[in-house]
Amino acid sequence: MTVTLIWLVSFAAIFMLCLNRWEGSLGATVKRVLPEALSIDSGDRYVWGVALGILGATFIVNPVSMLMALIVLALIVLIGGKLICWGMSKVKMH
Secondary structure (H helix, E strand, C coil), X not given: CHHHHHHHHHHHHHHHHHHHXXXXXXXXXXXXXXXXXXXXXXXXXXXXXHHHHHXXXXXXXXXXXXXXXXXXXXXXXXXXXXXXXXXXXXXXXX
């Protein structure tokens, strides 16, 4: 019960901070990072706020699992990138 309460409080705090900071640096950062095909409009602030709130609250409550997941994802991306580079070097492009 305590973990759930901590998660809910941290989610609400992060969500409200995201909504308050959207017009400033957070919205500009998201617009700059996203590709043009995924361009955002005014309604996406709630979607991004919920997503960041869930990630932040989960990281606060269970940081070891989040870090392990990030490490595994980073290894997958690194190995995948190396394999793609190796494969592209073997292919003869005309």
